[in-house]
Amino acid sequence: MADRRADARYRPARAALRWYDGHRRDFPWRAAPGAVADPYHVWLAEMMLQQTTTAAAKPYFEKFVSRWPSVLALAAAERGVILEAWAGLGYYRRAHHLHQCATVIARDYGGVFPKSEEALRQLPGVGAYSAAAIAAIAFGERAAAIDANIERVLSRLYRFRGSRAELLAIAREVLPRVRVGDYTQALMDIGSGICRFRSPLCLACPFVRRCLARAAGDQDSLPVRVGRKSRRRLYGAAFVMVRGDGAIFLRRREDRGLLGGMMEVPMSAWRGDAGFDFLGDAPIEADWVLLGGIRHSFTHIDLGLGVYVAGVSGDLSGLMGERDARWVALDCLGGEALPSLVRKVLAVLGDSPKRGVWGAKPPAKKGGSGGIPPKRVGGWEKSFRAASVATRGVASKRKRPTHAPPERQELL
DNA sequence: GAACCGTGGCC
DNA sequence: TGGCCAAGGTT
Structure with a gap:
């Protein structure tokens, strides 16, 4: 049998968390360092951030929290009013799901979000990524969320060109046992600000000496892009x-x-x-x-x-x-x-x-x-x-x- | 699996 | 300008 340590995949959690403690981005939906995040805020932000930049979502998040301070308040709102508040943010199906989901949380959960990834996944508008992200960030559950940022970071770190399912298995394998929410957001911040789609700032990356793509010099070709149809x-x-x-x-x-x-x-x-x-x-x-x-x-x-x-x-x-x-x-x-x-x-x-x-x-x-x-x-x-x-x-x-x-x- | 679903920024 | 991108989900 081979030595387990020799085979073990590099675990980025320690370096990621150390980096996060000094470089984390500040967003209105994030709790203060060490504080517990509000599940309503985390859920609302995740819905808005689907295929949407943080800069675009931020003013909408602040408006929504101001107008509807709780998921119960949101559930009590009229659908048309929510659509009006969402106007300009795009992907309007999300606003419908937002209202549906708030209604389910109010009616079936007494206004309290479920903690488990499985239960979250059943909610309207909550897919595999969002369920894992909310479970990890709001509840500290050991759930592996893979968004575009994390996919880019992990793909380059491990020089990975396989399927999404395989990457998910790797993400679960290297998931830490503590501070899972911070770890998840750390990878997002690193993916957004350092391990960027183009011109990654490898010299500022906490994984620079461990990154296989960086070592091979092919980080710009990762992750493997899927061709898009023309309009x-x-x-x-x-x-x-x-x-x-x-x-x-x-x-x-x-x-x-x-x-x-x-x-x-x-x-x-x-x-x-x-x-x-x-x-x-x-x-x-x-x-x-x-x-x-x-x-x-x-x-x-x-x-x-x-x-x-x-x-x-x-x-x-x-x-x-x-x-x-x-x-x-x-x-x-x-x-x-x-x-x-x-x-x-x-x-x-x-x-x-x-x-x-x-x-x-x-x-x-x-x-x-x-x-x-x-x-x-x-x-x-x-x-x-x-x-x-x-x-x-x-x-x-x-x-x-x-x-x-x-x-x-x-x-x- | 593929098509559908917004918008604005960047190069 | 045109193509690509972004904390994806649903059908």
């Missing part, structure tokens, strides 16, 4: 209806699918053909004016939208058959569950892009309060009135964006 290009039109008092018509999208449950202005179908009859999909007959266009990229769709606007009057009750439809005053748009796509559409009506719907601050600048809708909007209505007076002049003078549909003179 489909689709085209369509958005129809902004403005009532005499300046209110805009919004409706709620279906719960399922893209932007599920979020508010929108009516839109045409989205097709691969950039020149189809968009106005045939208009919600009502009106003097639609093409004001401009926007581009927006989703995970799997590259979308170009022409933005049409029309002043409307008379009996508009027929529109109210739409799901959760309503007329919203301009200064109330910030309180609606408007995804970034729709905010971008509405920004075309203002002379200062983004300003009209996002408020004074443009969205998501370097860790700022991006994505948090303002309470007030300014200077927007006047410029829209000027634009609507100019009508066709505005439409023809505006530069057509690359992927916007061509102007259809015969229909204008």
Whole structure:
């Protein structure tokens, strides 16, 4: 038999924890050093951080904790209000799961999160990674969480090119018996700040002398990347209806699918053909004016939208058959569950892009309060009135964006 | 297993 | 600009 010590895989826990004690990042969802983390905070953060940067999630986390200090408070909130608070963060299915999960915790667990990885895994929106992360960070359970950061660190450390399941086995093998939560977050911090996707700072890494990829010089090729499909290009039109008092018509999208449950202005179908009859999909007959266009990229769709606007009057009750439809005053748009796509559409009506719907601050600048809708909007209505007076002049003078549909003179 | 699901930053 | 990335989960 071979000597067990000679075969033992390097365990990074000691070095990781020592590094963590001196270099840990400070986040609002993290407990103070040595303190016990709040499971509600850990869970909420993990839901927000799925495929999302810490900079983007941070202001949302602070807003949520401020508005709903406990999981019971969150469970008592209306779904639409949660969607409004989530607006701009993306992957809106997470907001639905968030509410569902809070309801389950309130109803089945008396407002107390379960501790075990297995029980957590059963909750809506909690997958293999999140269950392990919450169990380890909030409860100190010996659960091995592997996110993109930890996968990168371990893949390079062991120069590993195998399957995810094999990596999980390795992660469990080297998991420490104490301070599992700190260890997990240490690997995340090292992965984020040192063992970066590109230009890793190996000389600052606590594992520099143990890292097999570093020794071989192939750290840049790890972990093995999976090829991504290119986006489909689709085209369509958005129809902004403005009532005499300046209110805009919004409706709620279906719960399922893209932007599920979020508010929108009516839109045409989205097709691969950039020149189809968009106005045939208009919600009502009106003097639609093409004001401009926007581009927006989703995970799997590259979308170009022409933005049409029309002043409307008379009996508009027929529109109210739409799901959760309503007329919203301009200064109330910030309180609606408007995804970034729709905010971008509405920004075309203002002379200062983004300003009209996002408020004074443009969205998501370097860790700022991006994505948090303002309470007030300014200077927007006047410029829209000027634009609507100019009508066709505005439409023809505006530069057509690359992927916007061509102007259809015969229909204008 | 593969497709779907947002958004903003970086190079 | 276009491609890639990020504390992934669900169907």
